[in-house]
Amino acid sequence: xxxxxxxxxxxxxxxxxxxxxxxxxxxxxxxxxxxxxxxxxxxxxxxxxxxxxxxxxxxxxxxxxxxxxxxxxxxxxxxxxxxxxxxxxxxxxxxxxxxxxxxxxxxxxxxxxxxxxxxxxxxxxxxxxxxxxxxxxxxxxxxxxxxxxxxxxxxxxxxxxxxxxxxxxxxxxxxxxxxxxxxxxxxxxxxxxxxxxxxxxxxxxxxxxxxxxxxxxxxxxxxxxxxxxxxxxxxxxxxxxxxxxxxxxxxxxxxxxxxxxxxxxxxxxxxxxxxxxxxxxxxxxxxxxxxxxxxxxxxxxxxxxxxxxxxxxxxxxxxxxxxxxxxxxxxxxxxxxxxxxxxxxxxxxxxxxxxxxxxxxxxxxxxxxxxxxxxxxxxxxxxxxxx
Amino acid sequence: xxxxxxxxxxxxxxxxxxxxxxxxxxxxxxxxxxxxxxxxxxxxxxxxxxxxxxxxxxxxxxxxxxxxxxxxxxxxxxxxxxxxxxxxxxxxxxxxxxxxxxxxxxxxxxxxxxxxxxxxxxxxxxxxxxxxxxxxxxxxxxxxxxxxxxxxxxxxxxxxxxxxxxxxxxxxxxxxxxxxxxxxxxxxxxxxxxxxxxxxxxxxxxxxxxxxxxxxxxxxxxxxxxxxxxxxxxxxxxxxxxxxxxxxxxxxxxxxxxxxxxxxxxxxxxxxxxxxxxx
Numbered sequence: 001x002x003x004x005x006x007x008x009x010x011x012x013x014x015x016x017x018x019x020x021x022x023x024x025x026x027x028x029x030x031x032x033x034x035x036x037x038x039x040x041x042x043x044x045x046x047x048x049x050x051x052x053x054x055x056x057x058x059x060x061x062x063x064x065x066x067x068x069x070x071x072x073x074x075x076x077x078x079x080x081x082x083x084x085x086x087x088x089x090x091x092x093x094x095x096x097x098x099x100x101x102x103x104x105x106x107x108x109x110x111x112x113x114x115x116x117x118x119x120x121x122x123x124x125x126x127x128x129x130x131x132x133x134x135x136x137x138x139x140x141x142x143x144x145x146x147x148x149x150x151x152x153x154x155x156x157x158x159x160x161x162x163x164x165x166x167x168x169x170x171x172x173x174x175x176x177x178x179x180x181x182x183x184x185x186x187x188x189x190x191x192x193x194x195x196x197x198x199x200x201x202x203x204x205x206x207x208x209x210x211x212x213x214x215x216x217x218x219x220x221x222x223x224x225x226x227x228x229x230x231x232x233x234x235x236x237x238x239x240x241x242x243x244x245x246x247x248x249x250x251x252x253x254x255x256x257x258x259x260x261x262x263x264x265x266x267x268x269x270x271x272x273x274x275x276x277x278x279x280x281x282x283x284x285x286x287x288x289x290x291x292x293x294x295x296x297x298x299x300x301x302x303x304x305x306x307x308x309x310x311x312x313x314x315x316x317x318x319x320x321x322x323x324x325x326x327x328x329x330x331x332x333x334x335x336x337x338x339x340x341x342x343x344x345x346x347x348x349x350x351x352x353x354x355x356x357x358x359x360x361x362x363x364x365x366x367x368x369x370x371x372x373x374x375x376x377x378x379x380x381x382x383x384x385x386x387x
Numbered sequence: 388x389x390x391x392x393x394x395x396x397x398x399x400x401x402x403x404x405x406x407x408x409x410x411x412x413x414x415x416x417x418x419x420x421x422x423x424x425x426x427x428x429x430x431x432x433x434x435x436x437x438x439x440x441x442x443x444x445x446x447x448x449x450x451x452x453x454x455x456x457x458x459x460x461x462x463x464x465x466x467x468x469x470x471x472x473x474x475x476x477x478x479x480x481x482x483x484x485x486x487x488x489x490x491x492x493x494x495x496x497x498x499x500x501x502x503x504x505x506x507x508x509x510x511x512x513x514x515x516x517x518x519x520x521x522x523x524x525x526x527x528x529x530x531x532x533x534x535x536x537x538x539x540x541x542x543x544x545x546x547x548x549x550x551x552x553x554x555x556x557x558x559x560x561x562x563x564x565x566x567x568x569x570x571x572x573x574x575x576x577x578x579x580x581x582x583x584x585x586x587x588x589x590x591x592x593x594x595x596x597x598x599x600x601x602x603x604x605x606x607x608x609x610x611x612x613x614x615x616x617x618x619x620x621x622x623x624x625x626x627x628x629x630x631x632x633x634x635x636x637x638x639x640x641x642x643x644x645x646x647x648x649x650x651x652x653x654x655x656x657x658x659x660x661x662x663x664x665x666x
Contacts, residue, residue: 040501043494067501072490073529080487080526081494084463087481088498105486114483216507217479218461218499220388 003064004272005203007038014161014264016074017198026188029156029195030095030121031056032037034065037119038203040090041068045078046131047100049185050123054095075100079107079120084115089216090210091167095121101139102127104145111178112250115214117170117207118178124284124335126363134364135186137284140312141340145321147250149179149257150312151265152283156193156231158310159183165264167204173211175257177250182312184285184335212326235299254314262310267318269291269309271323276305278329278376281320283309286367293333293372304376309341317348329379330355333372338360390417410477415451416458422602425452435472440634442624442641443515445470445595446542449622450513453605454478460501460509460609463492463516468548468626473513487529488512489613492537509538509609516543516557520576520654524556526663527578531617538612539619540605541578544626552629557646564629579652582619588659589615592652594623596641600651610666611659623649 008017013036024032030053033040042061044054044264061069070086072078075096085092096104101122111118124139126132143150151166153159159181166179183189215221261268272294280290287308297304307323307330309316324330332342332355342357356379359371395403395410400411403594410416413428420428425448437444447469448549454460457478464473464482473480483491492512499508519527530537546564547553554567563570582590589611591604602624608618625640627633632640645651655663 041494041498068497070533073525076484076487077490077526077529080484080490083483083487084491084494084496085498086494087491089497089502090498092494092498107487108547112482114481134396217461217495218480218502219461219479220392 005201006061007205008202010264012203013202013204014165017202019196019332021194021196023192024156024195025052025190025192026156026159026183027056027190028054029211030163031060031157032195032197032200033160034093035060035200035386036198036203037093037164037167038091038206039066039093040078040207041085042066042093043070043072043078043081043085045072045075045096045100047097049125049189050095050097050100050121053121053123053189057093064150076105076107079104079111082118082120083107083111083114083116086111086118087114087217089207089218091207092118093120095123097123098125098127098133098136102142105142108143108146108148108178113246115176115212115250115253116178117167117176118164119166119170120178120180121159122180122182122296123189124182125185132363135184135285136336136364137182137184137334138336138338138340138362140182141336141338143180143315144313144340147177147254148313149177149181149254151181151310152312153181153183153188154308156188157195159188160195160197162265162310164204167207167258168258169264171207171211172257172260172269173213175253175260177253177257178215182284187285198374225358250347258314263308267319268311268314269307269319269323271303271305271307273303274323275326276303277327278302278304278331278380279307279324279327280304280331280333280372280376281307281309281341282333283341284313284335286335289369292369292370293376296369297376302376302380303361312344315344315348320345320348321350324349324354328354329376329378329383331372332357333367333375334358334360335362335367336360390458393414402457414477415454415475420452420596422449422452435475436533437468437471438628438634440627440637441468442595442626442637443468443542443544443548444472445637446601446622446624447476447513449595449598449601449603450540451476453602454509454511455606455609456507459507461495462494463488463510463512464479465514465523466549467518468544469513469515469542472607484657486518487526488514488523489527489537489539490533493530493533493535496535496537500505507613509613511609512537512539513600516541517547517555520556520578521615524578528585531582531587531619534586534616536612537617538608539617540608541619541621543621544624544625544629545575545627546626548626548629549551551617579619579621583654587617587619587654588656589618590654592621592649594641594645596638596645597651604653607663611662615656615659615662
């Protein structure tokens with residue numbers, strides 16, 4: 001059974017098609033995106049808090065929206081099989097969380113190195129440090145240099161939009177890289193939110209494997225010897241140089257994605273109150289909490305702004321520098337113990353003593369807005385010489 | 388693929404690299420070839436850097452010459468000695484992470500079935516003993532449990548060759564090797580027996596000393612995998628470098644093993660036998 005849907009242009013689906021408001025969970029938003037993504041095949045393996053979304057994707061297969069779907073044996077096998085399916089020249093989807101991400105780790109650089117436009121959702125949760133199934137996004141720190149592009153969704157609406165847009169950006173011939181779309185698990189996956197959706201009988205155009213910098217793995221593209229003197233098995237300068245230039249090309253492809261991210265996602269970041277001297281910079285659900293903190297700070301007469309970072313890879317270094325050129329304080333709240341976003345921002349800025357790396361919560365803790373408000377106020381007091 | 392795809396237009400033919408012109412003029416694609424033809428046509432493999440007397444390279448050549456449809460075959464491998472030869476084949480070849488081959492092949496086969504519903508695209512896994520019996524055993528078995536229509540071929544040299552001669556699960560009990568300083572403490576892993584009870588419709592255990600049997604097994608395995616289910620071939624491919632015998636004794640070592648513990652065995656389900664009989 002193949003589900004009848006109308007193929008529309010990405011621009012129509014994203015920006016023109018009328019939308020209606022629904023009240024759904026983040027997991028349901030994933031399924032709504034995949035329903036319209038014209039995905040050929042998905043592969044699933046259960047892990048909390050990802051599971052529900054992949055159940056729903058399985059239901060879409062049963063209803064004829066996908067052409068194949070199965071439950072695999074572990075996350076390494078899932079990511080390997082998704083790689084194989086993508087090599088075969090079709091559009092694929094999978095998702096995982098926390099320990100599953102780490103279990104599959106070896107495959108993510110393979111996806112990028114092979115230039116496969118795989119889209120994978122990550123419903124972030126704690127890893128065993130100590131064991132936790134609760135919301136936390138430390139796994140993102142571990143994926144920063146896999147070559148994969150990384151988008152961080154704030155809420156269910158972002159999650160829906162970013163998954164669909166990820167396909168179109170990933171599949172641009174001058175990009176052709178995998179994209180991870182991340183949310184903070186439970187906070188987004190297991191809560192209901194208002195999401196604006198276009199009609200369910202619309203879908204993206206199919207993936208075209210001919211519009212790619214690497215041929216599909218189907219013995220239909222000459223020359224047939226697509227693996228010729230592979231770089232791995234030679235030990236000489238030419239092979240090192242070839243390997244290094246291929247690696248540089250992977251990184252350059254992510255940079256070339258910037259213009260597409262600007263076009264489809266409205267930029268790598270969003271700035272609220274751009275002339276402020278005090279900023280909160282955040283990604284994911286920390287952005288929502290920061291909005292609440294911002295409201296309270298304004299009520300107390302502190303003119304603060306907000307930088308919502310949507311693209312973690314490529315990272316908007318220049319945009320952050322430009323948005324904070326007049327700022328004297330940048331507070332970075334995070335849902336992890338490591339503080340990876342603060343490190344990224346500090347590395348991008350001159351005078352990075354302006355950055356306060358925190359507050360940070362983890363192990364499943366929530367982030368009350370007061371935590372952010374107090375961090376801002378304490379930092380302002382410290383800077384004014386008042387203890 | 389259609390042969391038209393690789394045939395260059397006349398005006399450009401002499402601009403292509405000599406190797407490519409050779410593949411077009413004397414390659415394996417245009418008419419059926421078999422092991423008996425080895426040496427009379429442009430072999431699929433050339434200039435591989437395997438050691439002298441390498442059983443694995445011989446195993447790969449025998450397999451490559453026996454593919455029923457090389458023009459529509461893709462090979463999935465895994466890091467190890469086997470990729471030295473496999474990267475020289477005239478078919479699409481990929482190896483990515485160690486031990487993931489049967490999962491990659493599962494996804495690939497399913498996608499090729501979606502994209503080419505009316506055409507056979509043969510997906511063959513060809514890797515060493517460490518890749519299948521040790522690091523990739525779970526993914527191999529699960530592809531069989533799921534009845535993925537893929538042919539899995541082990542070139543069993545009973546050792547990790549590429550990393551310098553370490554014990555693998557397929558090494559013989561008692562064999563002294565790197566990481567087995569007092570000899571291997573347990574028998575060869577019974578992967579062939581596992582294939583029979585894990586969903587394979589056809590399985591053969593053979594050595595490179597019996598090339599015609601290898602050729603028949605490869606052909607049968609790939610044909611059965613098209614319609615019936617997973618298939619498995621385990622080829623003994625002795626390693627002179629790490630097992631420390633002279634490189635001109637490879638076939639002799641394989642022949643002795645065949646008489647001793649590596650006897651030829653064929654397993655076939657009734658369904659697969661009926662299918663082959665109908666062809």
